[in-house]
Amino acid sequence: EYRYQARLFIGGKDGTNIYYGKPIIYDKDQENKFMYPNEARLKNLTYSFTIHYDVTIEFTLYLPMDDGSDKYKRVEHSITLDKLYLGRFPIMLRSQLCILNGMAPDIRRNMGEDPSDQGGYFIIDGKEKVIISQEKFADNMLYIQKDPNDLVSYSAKIRSVSEDASKPVRTLAIRMIKETPSASNGQIVISIPNVRKPVPLFILMRALGVISDKEIIEYCLLDIDKYPHYLPTLRPCVHDAGVVFTQTAALKFIATLTRER
16 A cells, blocks of 8 residues: 555535535625626626535555554544635526526516526526537447448447547448348448548458458457357458458558549
């Protein structure tokens, strides 16, 4: 163990010591009073509240014994920092933190509010703002689809985003061609960046230096003895490679499909 340890607990040891304030406005006499939404609109203010929290810090020290031995004694000490200021945050109208919450319609009308207003928005610098929900695929996650279109039976796609923002986003897609009555397809092709057409699986693996059919299958299945039932799935891929049997031939094949090369 380390000789010195420190553990921080945000909001106290049980995480409940978080304090939510009320929307406050200061008048000319520097006296604070509650801020109401309509007042924030008229004065170009942000209808917001404050958050404070406690921080408990526990220190554990292992100090040498006073008798001169090589043993250590454990000493514990803790301090609590009370009500640290986190910041101001906008309040959603008619939420639990909103002053209008629970008020009767006639009272809201007297305060300059529309009694039929359902809330659900914010007031930022006097302007009403809403949060527009959006749906998008998460980055660095593998998504698999069955029958995405008439030509593909299965597809897998991953959008790779680096932590380094200067590096470009890379999208890799793998598709299994659907079998048709006129042709026995089922081969697997890969769409890679800057290549205008999908590349057959075995050709791509040979371009990466994995040459023989057996090696490629071992890389794909990891354990042939454990997953022998997947071998028929890869058989069409063997034939789809055609006469491309070497790394040089595979690289030349991909070069013919590369944009602006």
